[in-house]
Amino acid sequence: MSKETVLVPVDVSSDHDRSRMFDEVAEHAGRGAQVVLMTVVPEIYLATTVDAKGMIKAMMDHAAIRLGDVATAAPFEVADQIVRYGPVAPGIIDVAAETGATLIVINARSRDRTAYLLGSVASRVANHARCSVHVVRA
Amino acid sequence: MSDVDPRDTPSDSGDPTRANWLKFIIPSVLGAALFLMPVPGPETWTIPFGVAIDWLNANFAALLKWTLVAVTVTSGLLTLWYSYGPGTPKTPLMVQYFRTSAVWVLLRCLGAVFTVLYTTGMGPEWITSGATGGTVVGSLMVNLLALFALASFGLPLLSDYGFMEFVGALLSRAFRFLFRLPGRSAIDGLASWLGAAPLGVMLTVQQYDKGVYTTREAATVATTFSIVSIPFCYVIAKLVGLSDVFFAFYGCVFAIGFVCALILPRIPPLSWMPSSHKPGTSNHVDDTVHEGETLIQAGTRLGLERARTAPNFVEFIKNGFENLVFMWFSLVPATVAIAMIALIMVEYTPVFQWLSLPFVPILEWAGVAEAKAAAPSLVVGFADMYLPALIGKSIESQETRFLVAILSVSQLIYMSEVGAILLRSNLGLNIGHLAMIFVIRTIIATPLAIILAKYVVF
Numbered sequence: 001m002s003k004e005t006v007l008v009p010v011d012v013s014s015d016h017d018r019s020r021m022f023d024e025v026a027e028h029a030g031r032g033a034q035v036v037l038m039t040v041v042p043e044i045y046l047a048t049t050v051d052a053k054g055m056i057k058a059m060m061d062h063a064a065i066r067l068g069d070v071a072t073a074a075p076f077e078v079a080d081q082i083v084r085y086g087p088v089a090p091g092i093i094d095v096a097a098e099t100g101a102t103l104i105v106i107n108a109r110s111r112d113r114t115a116y117l118l119g120s121v122a123s124r125v126a127n128h129a130r131c132s133v134h135v136v137r138a
Numbered sequence: 139m140s141d142v143d144p145r146d147t148p149s150d151s152g153d154p155t156r157a158n159w160l161k162f163i164i165p166s167v168l169g170a171a172l173f174l175m176p177v178p179g180p181e182t183w184t185i186p187f188g189v190a191i192d193w194l195n196a197n198f199a200a201l202l203k204w205t206l207v208a209v210t211v212t213s214g215l216l217t218l219w220y221s222y223g224p225g226t227p228k229t230p231l232m233v234q235y236f237r238t239s240a241v242w243v244l245l246r247c248l249g250a251v252f253t254v255l256y257t258t259g260m261g262p263e264w265i266t267s268g269a270t271g272g273t274v275v276g277s278l279m280v281n282l283l284a285l286f287a288l289a290s291f292g293l294p295l296l297s298d299y300g301f302m303e304f305v306g307a308l309l310s311r312a313f314r315f316l317f318r319l320p321g322r323s324a325i326d327g328l329a330s331w332l333g334a335a336p337l338g339v340m341l342t343v344q345q346y347d348k349g350v351y352t353t354r355e356a357a358t359v360a361t362t363f364s365i366v367s368i369p370f371c372y373v374i375a376k377l378v379g380l381s382d383v384f385f386a387f388y389g390c391v392f393a394i395g396f397v398c399a400l401i402l403p404r405i406p407p408l409s410w411m412p413s414s415h416k417p418g419t420s421n422h423v424d425d426t427v428h429e430g431e432t433l434i435q436a437g438t439r440l441g442l443e444r445a446r447t448a449p450n451f452v453e454f455i456k457n458g459f460e461n462l463v464f465m466w467f468s469l470v471p472a473t474v475a476i477a478m479i480a481l482i483m484v485e486y487t488p489v490f491q492w493l494s495l496p497f498v499p500i501l502e503w504a505g506v507a508e509a510k511a512a513a514p515s516l517v518v519g520f521a522d523m524y525l526p527a528l529i530g531k532s533i534e535s536q537e538t539r540f541l542v543a544i545l546s547v548s549q550l551i552y553m554s555e556v557g558a559i560l561l562r563s564n565l566g567l568n569i570g571h572l573a574m575i576f577v578i579r580t581i582i583a584t585p586l587a588i589i590l591a592k593y594v595v596f
Contacts (some may be wrong), residue, residue: 044558044559048366050289062344069418
């Protein structure tokens with residue numbers, strides 16, 4: 001039987017409480033699942049950046065360092081760390097498909113009005129991912 | 139990853155090779171000549187980059203106009219196809235260019251619609267008028283199209299082959315003395331000036347991640363020295379009809395930036411930032427200038443080091459081309475849409491007049507002509523760098539247009555680009571801090587620009 005893969009998308013742009021989500025992930029890891037940690041650098045309007053390619057690389061490098069910090073502090077072993085650039089929800093769904101994830105565990109943080117209007121990243125992932133999605137209310 | 143040419147690697151003795159010297163000197167001299175060397179223009183002194191943009195506009199106006207139509211329409215269709223249609227991008231670059239979120243899909247499609255309606259003259263008056271479509275599509279975007287084409291190949295000559303490190307090292311002691319910052323900050327500040335403001339911010343963040351800067355130093359460098367780069371300053375000056383006083387304009391931008399840099403680090407919110415390094419990093423020694431080295435020796439060493447790992451000629455062309463495609467197809471259509479929406483709001487709604495109402499009496503008191511027309515530029519720059527200049531383009535008073543153009547590039551914190559990057563960069567800056575810095579910069583820049591315009595420039 002192949003190993004279960006749990007994909008854990010995190011927002012590395014701010015320090016916030018991920019303990020409930022990580023406790024859930026630790027339970028899966030304790031049962032033998034391999035954990036893939038990922039983050040997506042949301043696309044940005046680079047209106048005065050001539051070296052857009054270099055700029056995107058710099059933002060992804062910074063995100064990789066932050067993701068590394070999160071992985072180090074996580075209460076489970078991280079099998080892989082992935083950084084993407086672009087629209088966040090589709091990026092998570094793409095990586096889930098590429099890694100053969102059987103489960104996505106994602107934090108739901110925003111409760112503001114924009115989430116009602118546009119939907120949060122978590123709701124978009126839950127609606128469109130091909131695997132199961134566990135949304136943890138932070 | 140490209141193969142490394144053995145001629146580009148240091149010799150066994152550690153001394154730079156002839157190829158390394160040439161790779162440092164030739165692009166740096168070419169870049170400096172293109173962007174920094176004063177040359178006589180039709181009416182006054184300008185820079186070769188400005189001459190090239192003017193030449194392209196004068197001789198290829200129709201080609202640029204229809205290229206803009208082709209770029210925006212292609213971008214709109216491909217983005218729609220790959221983001222919401224059945225298309226699957228085949229390469230990572232195609233993903234970066236054309237797979238995007240709903241807001242950007244909408245902006246790119248709107249950009250295409252605005253461009254077609256203006257260029258063909260089929261649109262309603264609120265799109266085809268000189269104050270909206272004429273300013274954005276007919277002036278700003280045609281200039282930006284030419285700027286992107288030239289700058290994507292020209293600016294890397296200054297930023298990638300050691301010139302930035304060389305000049306940065308020369309200025310490192312001045313930065314330490316004047317601004318109480320590590321010498322390395324001179325290089326990161328120059329990255330904004332010679333490359334792009336967001337690039338300067340990201341280089342600063344990288345140094346913070348390594349432990350070179352404290353949180354306060356990183357926030358100071360990122361918010362105070364993220365200067366709008368030379369080519370964009372030229373386009374802003376050209377947009378408001380001040381390209382004939384470009385050197386005076388840029389000198390004033392530099393002087394105002396210098397005054398802001400002296401004041402801002404000493405007052406809140408920057409003085410509130412913690413003077414501690416990033417958790418997990420130790421106090422990294424700033425090794426910009428080694429013990430016993432002169433500034434020229436340090437600059438040459440850093441420049442040669444940078445040139446050694448810089449792209450070779452083939453990579454230089456490839457990178458320039460890829461960046462050009464990215465800017466044309468990703469940025470240009472969205473910029474058309476954002477600028478058009480802003481100008482339509484300015485011309486056909488009272489929103490910006492309400493926003494700027496409190497500033498009209500202040501500008502009138504300061505003797506600014508057409509204060510009502512100029513007042514919105516005091517606030518809209520927080521949203522985007524181009525907006526004050528776009529709004530101020532139709533102002534008749536040359537001095538007031540000068541003020542607007544100065545504000546456009548001196549306020550520095552615009553949320554569409556630099557602000558968004560700062561918020562994501564984990565330097566402890568929140569939207570309140572950024573708004574405060576923007577307001578303080580505006581308060582410092584406005585009277586200085588008025589005085590310089592009245593008594594120095596005109």
